[in-house]
Amino acid sequence: MLPKITRRRVIGLGLVTFAGTLLPTFANGTALGQPDKFGLPFAGQPGLANWFVRQWYGNTRWAYRQRRAIYGAGQGLHFGVDFFAPCGSPIIAIGDGIVAAVDGPYGSAPHNLLVRHPNGYVSLYGHLSQRSTLRVGQQVRRGEVVAFSGVPNGTDCDTRAHLHLEIRTSNLGGTVNPIPLMEADWPNLTLGLPDEGLEFEINLDNPTQWQTIYNQPAVYFGRALLNDFARPWPG
Amino acid sequence: MPYLLLILLLLFAACGETTNTATLSPTISEPDLTSSLTIAVLPSVSPTKTPLQLTNSPTLAPTNVSSTPNALPSVTSPLLTPTATSIPTNEPTATSIPTNEPTATSIPTVGPTSTPLPASGSTANALPVPFQPVQRQIAPPNCCQAFAFARDGRLYYYDKSATALLDLAGGQSQRLTTRWGLFSPDLSLVAFSARVGGPTTIEQVNDGTRRATLQNRSSLTLISPDNTRLAYLLRSPNQAPEAPQLFELWTGHLDGSNLRATWTLREGANLAWFPDSRHLLLTARNVANNRFGLWVVDSQATTGQSATLIVESKGLLAATLSSDGERVVYAITLQGEVNSGVWLANADGSNRRKFDWVGGWHWSPVNGTELFYSPIRAAGETASALWSYDVAHQQATRLTDPVTLPLRLSFDQWQIAPDNKNMVYRSTTDNALWLVRFR
Numbered sequence: 001m002l003p004k005i006t007r008r009r010v011i012g013l014g015l016v017t018f019a020g021t022l023l024p025t026f027a028n029g030t031a032l033g034q035p036d037k038f039g040l041p042f043a044g045q046p047g048l049a050n051w052f053v054r055q056w057y058g059n060t061r062w063a064y065r066q067r068r069a070i071y072g073a074g075q076g077l078h079f080g081v082d083f084f085a086p087c088g089s090p091i092i093a094i095g096d097g098i099v100a101a102v103d104g105p106y107g108s109a110p111h112n113l114l115v116r117h118p119n120g121y122v123s124l125y126g127h128l129s130q131r132s133t134l135r136v137g138q139q140v141r142r143g144e145v146v147a148f149s150g151v152p153n154g155t156d157c158d159t160r161a162h163l164h165l166e167i168r169t170s171n172l173g174g175t176v177n178p179i180p181l182m183e184a185d186w187p188n189l190t191l192g193l194p195d196e197g198l199e200f201e202i203n204l205d206n207p208t209q210w211q212t213i214y215n216q217p218a219v220y221f222g223r224a225l226l227n228d229f230a231r232p233w234p235g
Numbered sequence: 236m237p238y239l240l241l242i243l244l245l246l247f248a249a250c251g252e253t254t255n256t257a258t259l260s261p262t263i264s265e266p267d268l269t270s271s272l273t274i275a276v277l278p279s280v281s282p283t284k285t286p287l288q289l290t291n292s293p294t295l296a297p298t299n300v301s302s303t304p305n306a307l308p309s310v311t312s313p314l315l316t317p318t319a320t321s322i323p324t325n326e327p328t329a330t331s332i333p334t335n336e337p338t339a340t341s342i343p344t345v346g347p348t349s350t351p352l353p354a355s356g357s358t359a360n361a362l363p364v365p366f367q368p369v370q371r372q373i374a375p376p377n378c379c380q381a382f383a384f385a386r387d388g389r390l391y392y393y394d395k396s397a398t399a400l401l402d403l404a405g406g407q408s409q410r411l412t413t414r415w416g417l418f419s420p421d422l423s424l425v426a427f428s429a430r431v432g433g434p435t436t437i438e439q440v441n442d443g444t445r446r447a448t449l450q451n452r453s454s455l456t457l458i459s460p461d462n463t464r465l466a467y468l469l470r471s472p473n474q475a476p477e478a479p480q481l482f483e484l485w486t487g488h489l490d491g492s493n494l495r496a497t498w499t500l501r502e503g504a505n506l507a508w509f510p511d512s513r514h515l516l517l518t519a520r521n522v523a524n525n526r527f528g529l530w531v532v533d534s535q536a537t538t539g540q541s542a543t544l545i546v547e548s549k550g551l552l553a554a555t556l557s558s559d560g561e562r563v564v565y566a567i568t569l570q571g572e573v574n575s576g577v578w579l580a581n582a583d584g585s586n587r588r589k590f591d592w593v594g595g596w597h598w599s600p601v602n603g604t605e606l607f608y609s610p611i612r613a614a615g616e617t618a619s620a621l622w623s624y625d626v627a628h629q630q631a632t633r634l635t636d637p638v639t640l641p642l643r644l645s646f647d648q649w650q651i652a653p654d655n656k657n658m659v660y661r662s663t664t665d666n667a668l669w670l671v672r673f674r
Contacts, residue, residue, distance in 0.1 A: 047575070047593065048566060048567065048568045048569070048575040048576055048577075048593055049568075049569065049570070049571055049572045049574075049575035049576075052568070066476050069476035070476045070477070084568065084569060085569070086569050152477050153477060156479075158549040158550070159479075159502075159527070159549055159550070161569060187643070187644070187645065187646065187663045188611045190646050190647075191593050191594065191595075191611050192593070192594040192595025192596075192609060192610075192611050192644075192646065192647060193552060193553050193566055193568075193595065193647065194553055194595070194646075194647040195552065195553070196504075198646060198647070202380050202381065202393065204393065204396075204415055205396075207380045207393055207394065207395065208377040208378075208380075211377065211380065211666075212645075212666055229431075230430075230431070231429075231430075232431060233380075233381070233393070233415060233416075234453075234455055235428045235430075235431050235432070235433075235453030
C-alpha cells in the first residue's frame with residue numbers, strides 16, 4: 001500500500017513549501033524522502049503524447065492471456081512494468097550503477113541493457129530501439145540517458161512502442177515488483193485510462209489475490225505458472 | 236533567522252493538526268452511514284488555522300470569481316484546475332487533426348472554466364448554500380472485485396464466491412448469484428463461462444434457466460440493452476503472441492440463434508452496444524485495408540460492409556459511448572502533442588473536439604450530454620477531484636474539492652450511479668470502496 005501521509009506531514013509540508021521550499025516536496029510522488037528508492041526511467045511529466053504506464057508488473061489480464069505463449073518462463077506473470085513512449089524516447093537510468101550487460105541473453109528484444117545497482121538489484125531496460133553505446137563495467141548515474149525506447153518487433157512503432165523495465169534479483173534468476181522500489185506517483189502514471197495491462201486477472205476462487213499494484217509476487221524464472229487459474233475472470 | 240522562521244512554521248503546522256483532523260484522509264469513516272449521505276459532515280475549516288487554506292487563498296480574489304448558470308457564487312482555483320497541470324495541453328488547430336480524419340474542421344478546446352463549490356471561508360451572500368459533497372467507506376479493503384452499477388442503482392460486485400448486491404441507501408449487501416460474468420443492465424441475465432476456453436452460457440439470474448450456450452472459447456459476451464441480442468469478439472487460436480491479434484466479431488439473438496461472424500478484424504477492443512441494441516462500437520484494425528480506429532458496426536447487416544470508420548488513428552486506445560448513443564469520448568496516444576489527448580465527437584465521428592485535460596472519464600448513465608471526469612494533474616498533487624462536463628453548454632464544473640474532499644481514485648476504478656448524484660470508487664489509500672455523494 002501507499003505510505004500513509006499524515007495530516008501533520010502534509011500541513012508541515014505545505015507551510016515549509018510556502019516558506020521557501022526548504023524540504024522535499026511531493027514532486028516525485030508519494031514516497032517522501034527515500035533517497036534509496038529508484039527513480040523513473042523517463043524525464044519530465046507523463047502525457048498521452050510522450051510516456052505513460054500501460055502495463056503493471058504481475059498478474060495482469062494481458063499476462064494471463066499470454067501466460068504460456070510469452071510469459072511461460074516467468075511463471076505466467078508480466079515480470080516488468082511497461083511504459084509506453086514513442087520510439088526513440090530517451091531512457092534514463094533509474095539509479096546509480098554499473099552496466100552489467102548490453103544485448104545479453106535476457107529477452108526483451110530487439111535490444112536490452114542491464115545495470116547493476118549498489119542495493120543488489122539489477123535493472124533491465126528492454127525493447128530498445130538500438131544497441132546501447134554503453135560498455136559493460138561502465139558506471140552510470142541516476143538520471144543519465146542510457147538507451148532509447150523501441151518496440152518488440154523493431155518496426156511497429158505506431159502502436160506498440162514501449163519500454164519494458166524489470167527489476168531483477170542479484171543472480172538475475174528472477175524479478176521483483178518494481179512498484180514499491182521506485183519513487184513515483186503511480187496512481188497518476190496511467191493517466192486514468194483503462195487497459196487490460198492495467199487490470200488484474202481475477203481468480204474467482206481467491207478473488208483478492210494479487211489485485212493491487214503493490215501486492216504482486218516475485219517471479220522465479222523456470223518455475224511453474226502462478227496464474228493458471230481454474231476459474232479466471234476474464235476467461 | 237531562516238531556521239527560526241522554519242521552526243515557527245513547523246510548530247504552527249503541529250497546532251493545525253489538532254484543530255482539524257477529518258478532512259484529509261478517506262480512511263476516516265463516518266459513524267452514521269445513512270445520514271452521511273445527506274448531511275455534510277466535514278467540520279468547518281477556519282482559513283486562519285490550516286495552511287491548506289494557503290492553496291485556496293487565491294480563490295478569494297474577486298477576479299477569480301465566476302458565475303455558474305444557477306447564478307450561485309463559484310470560485311475558480313488556478314492551483315486546482317487541470318489547466319495548471321504540466322501535462323501537455325496543446326490546443327489543436329485545424330492542421331492538428333489526424334491526417335486521416337476527414338471531417339473535423341474546428342476543434343475548440345473545451346476545459347473547466349468554473350466551479351460551483353465555494354472554497355472554505357468564502358462568503359455565500361444570501362443565496363442557498365451549495366451542496367457539500369461527502370464521502371464514506373461502504374466496503375472493506377480488498378472487497379468487491381469488478382464493481383458496477385445496475386440500472387436500478389444497486390451496486391454489484393464479485394466477493395469471495397458469489398456476486399453480491401449492495402443497496403447504497405440501506406448499506407446491506409446480499410447475494411445475487413453464485414455466477415460471475417457479464418450481466419445485462421437490469422441484472423436479469425448473466426453471460427458466464429464455467430471453464431477456461433469453454434462455452435459461454437446465457438442464464439436467467441432469478442431461476443437459473445439456461446437461455447443459450449455459445450461455443451465461443453470463453454469470449455466475453457455482451458448482452459444488448461434490450462436483452463434480445465448477443466455480441467462477442469472471438470480471438471483466433473494459434474496466433475503469434477506478439478502479432479496484432481486476429482478476431483471475428485460475432486452477433487446473434489439472445490437464444491443463440493442466428494449467430495454469425497459479422498466482421499474480421501485485428502486488435503479488437505472496447506466493444507459496446509448502442510442503446511438501439513442493433514449497432515456496436517469498437518476499436519479495431521480492418522483486416523481488409525489495415526485501417527485502425529473507432530468503428531460502428533450494424534449487427535443486423537449481412538456483410539462487413541456495414542462497418543463504418545468514424546475516427547481513424549493509430550493511437551486510439553480507449554473509447555466509450557454516451558448513454559443515449561449520440562456521442563463518444565476516446566483517447567489517442569503517442570501521436571504527437573497535437574493529436575494525442577482525450578477527444579469528444581458525435582457518434583458518427585463529426586464535431587470532434589479535444590479536451591484540455593487528460594484523465595479518466597465516465598459518461599452519465601442517464602444523461603447523454605453529461606460527462607464525468609477526473610483529470611490527472613501535475614505531479615505533486617496528491618488528491619484528485621470529480622468534474623462534470625455539460626456537452627450541450629460546453630461548460631465544465633468541479634463537483635468535489637480536492638482540498639476538503641480528496642478522492643484517491645484507484646486508476647479507472649470508479650463508477651457513476653444511475654441517480655447521477657453518487658459515485659463509487661476504489662481508494663488507492665486502503666483499497667476499499669468509497670461512496671461520494673456530489674449532488
